[in-house]
Amino acid sequence: MRVLIHLDGSVADPDTPQVRVDDLGLLRGDGVFETVLVSGGHARELDKHLDRLERSAGMLDMDTPDRQAWQRAVAAAIERWPEGSEMALKLVYTRGLDSDPGADPTAFALGIEVSEGLLRARAEGIAVVTLERGIDTELAERAPWLLLGAKSLSYGINMAAMREAERRGAEDVIFTAGDGTVLEGPIANVVVADAGTLYTPPPSIGILPGTTQAGLFRAAERAGWSTKIEPLRLEDLRDADGVFLTSSIRKVTRIHTLDGEQLPDSRALHAELAAAYESEYPG
Amino acid sequence: MRVLIHLDGSVADPDTPQVRVDDLGLLRGDGVFETVLVSGGHARELDKHLDRLERSAGMLDMDTPDRQAWQRAVAAAIERWPEGSEMALKLVYTRGLDSDPGADPTAFALGIEVSEGLLRARAEGIAVVTLERGIDTELAERAPWLLLGAKSLSYGINMAAMREAERRGAEDVIFTAGDGTVLEGPIANVVVADAGTLYTPPPSIGILPGTTQAGLFRAAERAGWSTKIEPLRLEDLRDADGVFLTSSIRKVTRIHTLDGEQLPDSRALHAELAAAYESEYPG
Structure with missing residues (x-):
C-alpha cells in the first residue's frame, strides 16, 4: 500500500x-x-x-x-x-x-x-554500533556549507553507515565526533535515561533537532521526569539506565546492545517511556 | 538539446x-x-x-x-x-x-x-575561494562508511559550497582539510604548476582520483613536464606559477584569483597546458 x-x-x-x-x-x-x-x-x-x-x-x-x-x-x-x-x-x-x-x-x-523490521525493533529493541562521523562539534557553526543538521536528500553516508552496522551484526548506528562526543543516529536521535532524567545532545554540535525526541521529552516531563539537552560522551551511554534511538517511525526504540556489549536491561524503562510518548497523541 | x-x-x-x-x-x-x-x-x-x-x-x-x-x-x-x-x-x-x-x-x-558559464570559465579563468571540508586527511582510510572519494549522488554539500563561493563573489571552491591541506574542488581536482612540475594531491587523503587530471599529467609528461602526486598546502598554491581546476567539462580551467587575492598571471602557462591536454584526444 x-x-x-x-x-x-x-x-x-x-x-x-x-x-x-x-x-x-x-x-x-x-x-x-x-x-x-x-x-x-x-x-x-x-x-x-x-x-x-x-x-x-x-x-x-x-x-x-x-x-x-x-x-x-x-x-x-x-x-x-x-x-x-x-x-x-x-x-x-x-x-x-x-x-x-x-x-x-x-x-x-x-x-x-x-516496515516489519522497524515494528520488530520497536518491540524487541536493537543492537547498535558506534561509528565515527569525522567531524568536530564546532564544525557546524564554522562551516555552514557542510549542511550539518539539515535533513537533506544527500543521505548516502547515512545509508552506508547502516550497511556497515549490518556487516557488524547490528541494526543501527550512533555517530560519534572525533573526540568521542555522541552525535546522532543516521536517521534517529539519541536519548539517554539515567536516574530520572532524560538527556539528548544539543543540535548546535551539528545534528538534527529531533521531533520525536522533543515529543518524548514533553511527555516525560509531564510524567515527572527531568530533561536535559547537553553534550554526551560514549561513557555516559554505557553507564546509563537506558539508551534509546528516537525517530518518527522508530518511535522510542530501545538499544539492548552497544558495540557488541549488552547494556543493562531497560525493558521496564522502555515500556514506561513508550507509554508516556503514546499518551501525547490522540487516536 | x-x-x-x-x-x-x-x-x-x-x-x-x-x-x-x-x-x-x-x-x-x-x-x-x-x-x-x-x-x-x-x-x-x-x-x-x-x-x-x-x-x-x-x-x-x-x-x-x-x-x-x-x-x-x-x-x-x-x-x-x-x-x-x-x-x-x-x-x-x-x-x-x-x-x-x-x-x-x-x-x-x-x-x-x-553551459555558457563553463565555456567562459575555460577561456577566461575563474575566481576561487577556499572552504573547510571538515575532515582530516586520515579519515577516508579510518572511516570508509563516510564514502570520501566516492562519486556519489549525495552532492548536497558540494552544491552548497558552490553557492557559498557565489556569495563570496567567486565561481568555484577548493576544499581544505582542518590542517590546511589542499583537498579538491566540489566537482573538480586541483592541479598546481610550478617550475616545470605539475602537482596534485593523492586520492588517499579522501578525494576523488581525477580522470582529467590524469589525462593532463600524461599529456604534460610527453611535453617534457615532471609530475608529482603529493600533499599540497594552501601556501603552495599562493606561491605557484599557476593553479588550475580540472574536470571533464571544465577541462583545464585557470584560477586567476584565490580568496580575493590575484594570483600571478598564468595565461601563457594555461595555453600551453590546455594545448597539451587537447593533443591527447582525437577529433
Whole structure:
C-alpha cells in the first residue's frame, strides 16, 4: 500500500515514473525531506516537521516551502490511507530541474507502510554500533556549507553507515565526533535515561533537532521526569539506565546492545517511556 | 538539446518523467555517477570513467556496473548528438527502488550541452575561494562508511559550497582539510604548476582520483613536464606559477584569483597546458 500526492494536490501513481532524470534531487541529492508518522489518522508533530522542513530548506538556500500546500497534501494522503494501520509519510522537496532553474521545486508526499523490521525493533529493541562521523562539534557553526543538521536528500553516508552496522551484526548506528562526543543516529536521535532524567545532545554540535525526541521529552516531563539537552560522551551511554534511538517511525526504540556489549536491561524503562510518548497523541 | 538513453539501450524523452518517486537515488542520494566529455564524437577517458564508476559503486556496496551496457549506452548517446558541439554526458546509477530491493538499479546516460558559464570559465579563468571540508586527511582510510572519494549522488554539500563561493563573489571552491591541506574542488581536482612540475594531491587523503587530471599529467609528461602526486598546502598554491581546476567539462580551467587575492598571471602557462591536454584526444 502506497499513496502519492504532489504538492499541487494531484494524486499520482507511485508505480509509474513521476520525476525527470535531471531533477537536482536525483542528480545531486539537492533537496530536503521529512518523514512523518501518521497513526490513527493523525499526523504526529506535523507543525514541528514543517518547521524543520523550512529550516532545512533555508540552510540549502531554497525557497520557503508553502506550508498550507504541505498541510493539504498531508491531509489528502491521510484521507486515502486505510484506517487502522500506520503510515510513514515522506515529504520530499527538491531544487527542481537542472535544465530549468526557473521551474518550481519538485515536491510530493509519499505514504508507505512501516516496515516489519522497524515494528520488530520497536518491540524487541536493537543492537547498535558506534561509528565515527569525522567531524568536530564546532564544525557546524564554522562551516555552514557542510549542511550539518539539515535533513537533506544527500543521505548516502547515512545509508552506508547502516550497511556497515549490518556487516557488524547490528541494526543501527550512533555517530560519534572525533573526540568521542555522541552525535546522532543516521536517521534517529539519541536519548539517554539515567536516574530520572532524560538527556539528548544539543543540535548546535551539528545534528538534527529531533521531533520525536522533543515529543518524548514533553511527555516525560509531564510524567515527572527531568530533561536535559547537553553534550554526551560514549561513557555516559554505557553507564546509563537506558539508551534509546528516537525517530518518527522508530518511535522510542530501545538499544539492548552497544558495540557488541549488552547494556543493562531497560525493558521496564522502555515500556514506561513508550507509554508516556503514546499518551501525547490522540487516536 | 538533450539526449537520454537508459542502460537497457532504450531511448527516452528527458522532458517526460522517467524515475519513480521512491528511487533511492532521489530519496537518499544513494547511487553513483560520472560525467564524461564527448568532443568530436569521442568520449574522453571513457575507460577511466567506467573504472571510477565501478570503484564508486563498490564503495557503496552496489552491484558492479555492466561495462558493456554502459559502453553501448554511451555510443548510442553519441550517435544521437549533433556533430560539432561538445556534450556533457552524465552516467547515473542508483540503488533502484525503495519499494523493491530486488529490482534492477536505475541507470541511464543523459547528454546535455556544456553551459555558457563553463565555456567562459575555460577561456577566461575563474575566481576561487577556499572552504573547510571538515575532515582530516586520515579519515577516508579510518572511516570508509563516510564514502570520501566516492562519486556519489549525495552532492548536497558540494552544491552548497558552490553557492557559498557565489556569495563570496567567486565561481568555484577548493576544499581544505582542518590542517590546511589542499583537498579538491566540489566537482573538480586541483592541479598546481610550478617550475616545470605539475602537482596534485593523492586520492588517499579522501578525494576523488581525477580522470582529467590524469589525462593532463600524461599529456604534460610527453611535453617534457615532471609530475608529482603529493600533499599540497594552501601556501603552495599562493606561491605557484599557476593553479588550475580540472574536470571533464571544465577541462583545464585557470584560477586567476584565490580568496580575493590575484594570483600571478598564468595565461601563457594555461595555453600551453590546455594545448597539451587537447593533443591527447582525437577529433
